[in-house]
Amino acid sequence: MPPAGNRPRRRKSGGKAWDGRFREPTDPLVEAFSNSLESDLEMAEQDIRGSIAHVHALERAGLLKRSEAGRITSGLRRVEREIRDGRFRSRPADEDVHMAVERRLTEMVGPVGGKVHTGRSRNDQVATDLRLWLRDQIDGTLADLAALERSLLRRARSDLGVVVPGYTHLQRAQPVLLSHHWLAYAEMLERDRSRLVDARRRVNVLPLGAGALSGAGFRLNRRAVARELEFDEVSENSLDAVSDRDFVVEFLSAAALIAAHLSRLSEEIVLWSSQEFGFLLLPDAFATGSSMMPQKKNPDVAELVRGRTGKVYGALVSVLTTLKGLPLAYNRDLQEDKPPLFDATRSVRACLAVLARMLPRLSVDAGRMREAAGGFSLATELADYLVERGMPFREAHAVVGRIVSDCLDQGRELCDLGTADLRSFSELFEPAARRRLSVDAAIARRSLVGGTAQSNVERRIAELEAALAPARRKRRRTR
Numbered sequence: 001m002p003p004a005g006n007r008p009r010r011r012k013s014g015g016k017a018w019d020g021r022f023r024e025p026t027d028p029l030v031e032a033f034s035n036s037l038e039s040d041l042e043m044a045e046q047d048i049r050g051s052i053a054h055v056h057a058l059e060r061a062g063l064l065k066r067s068e069a070g071r072i073t074s075g076l077r078r079v080e081r082e083i084r085d086g087r088f089r090s091r092p093a094d095e096d097v098h099m100a101v102e103r104r105l106t107e108m109v110g111p112v113g114g115k116v117h118t119g120r121s122r123n124d125q126v127a128t129d130l131r132l133w134l135r136d137q138i139d140g141t142l143a144d145l146a147a148l149e150r151s152l153l154r155r156a157r158s159d160l161g162v163v164v165p166g167y168t169h170l171q172r173a174q175p176v177l178l179s180h181h182w183l184a185y186a187e188m189l190e191r192d193r194s195r196l197v198d199a200r201r202r203v204n205v206l207p208l209g210a211g212a213l214s215g216a217g218f219r220l221n222r223r224a225v226a227r228e229l230e231f232d233e234v235s236e237n238s239l240d241a242v243s244d245r246d247f248v249v250e251f252l253s254a255a256a257l258i259a260a261h262l263s264r265l266s267e268e269i270v271l272w273s274s275q276e277f278g279f280l281l282l283p284d285a286f287a288t289g290s291s292m293m294p295q296k297k298n299p300d301v302a303e304l305v306r307g308r309t310g311k312v313y314g315a316l317v318s319v320l321t322t323l324k325g326l327p328l329a330y331n332r333d334l335q336e337d338k339p340p341l342f343d344a345t346r347s348v349r350a351c352l353a354v355l356a357r358m359l360p361r362l363s364v365d366a367g368r369m370r371e372a373a374g375g376f377s378l379a380t381e382l383a384d385y386l387v388e389r390g391m392p393f394r395e396a397h398a399v400v401g402r403i404v405s406d407c408l409d410q411g412r413e414l415c416d417l418g419t420a421d422l423r424s425f426s427e428l429f430e431p432a433a434r435r436r437l438s439v440d441a442a443i444a445r446r447s448l449v450g451g452t453a454q455s456n457v458e459r460r461i462a463e464l465e466a467a468l469a470p471a472r473r474k475r476r477r478t479r
């Protein structure tokens with residue numbers, strides 16, 4: 001210890017909210033370096049909600065008089081209004097949202113404000129805030145997913161009867177209904193929703209009461225706090241409660257898959273709206289021009305959705321990496337979870353919203369799609385015809401392969417072939433075989449569960465519409 005004369009003088013307002021332990025103010029560079037207020041003000045509402053529930057717990061435990069609890073909660077509500085209305089002014093020493101709120105509260109209500117942090121640490125506080133925030137965002141994302149799914153289902157209904165080539169390797173493969181194509185994305189979103197519902201169960205656990213790491217030193221009724229904040233459970237281990245962010249990772253991995261799905265859909269919108277495909281026409285309100293080339297109409301919305309996938313994946317990897325190697329319990333590294341989580345959540349939700357709005361406005365060139373769907377994409381139909389007449393599939397595949405190759409040599413299409421032409425490849429061909437060379441017949445035959453036949457597609461649209469209906473009701477309830 002330096003001799004008394006050399007000791008830095010205690011500064012009353014050294015910038016630290018509790019400067020008993022410290023003899024010099026925080027270095028301004030450190031203050032700026034460690035400050036997270038700009039990002040975590042995002043959780044101000046949750047922070048205050050959590051604090052009010054904590055005040056009620058303190059009151060129930062006899063640690064706050066009723067009048068004190070009343071003054072603190074009304075002060076907290078005033079701070080909340082200030083923040084909401086943009087009247088809140090932060091100070092450099094407001095290291096994070098928790099300290100900013102408490103500092104302002106104490107300015108408003110006086111020293112009694114200093115009682116709000118009884119039996120609590122910012123460690124269990126931030127974990128609580130983050131879980132509350134994420135729970136709200138999951139509910140919002142579920143609603144956004146449902147809205148996009150509804151857009152897809154409406155498209156699937158209105159595009160019934162439109163035929164499009166189905167692709168593998170981006171080569172025309174077999175015809176499918178455009179509605180079936182839209183429904184493929186609806187199925188992806190269904191799974192995305194169920195992943196979020198599942199992740200939400202593990203998000204919705206109350207950490208408050210864990211204290212800094214070992215549990216609060218007062219007998220607070222955690223179950224009552226959980227009830228007030230609508231948590232389903234209370235955390236069972238204080239060390240775990242303040243230090244794990246696996247629930248963030250789970251959400252981000254679900255978000256990464258949503259981004260992947262949206263990116264695939266966007267990629268198709270980019271391709272299909274190109275002059276090469278010419279399947280889709282973008283609404284002017286959702287396209288942009290070029291600063292140099294007057295003829296251009298660019299699918300920027302779809303490209304940006306595709307492009308934002310990178311930051312969502314990045315957020316997942318960022319948080320996973322932050323967690324790796326952290327000893328129990330809380331470490332300040334954990335502060336780094338929020339910016340990527342907030343950013344990724346905002347991105348995914350914005351992408352869902354813009355696609356839901358754009359999809360109904362796409363115009364489809366059904367003629368061009370149908371034209372592209374036929375031709376050699378019907379080769380499998382001929383092979384199936386031979387199989388029905390007893391030929392082993394491998395042999396039928398080879399026979400039709402020779403027919404295709406012959407057609408290509410002669411510049412003919414399958415539908416140009418007469419029965420005699422077909423019979424020169426196999427005696428099993430009868431006149432009825434030519435009827436199989438129709439896009440509609442090919443689609444109609446695929447009526448098994450999961451196939452592209454219209455009956456099947458219509459049934460699935462109805463099922464998915466019904467699955468979405470209760471989600472809509474639930475949302476209204478929670479508002």
Ligand code: ARG
Nearest residue numbers: 036096122123126332334335
């Ligand atoms: N801003 C911090 C975070 O986001 C809050 C917890 C700070 N706790 C601490 N012991 N420094 O993680």
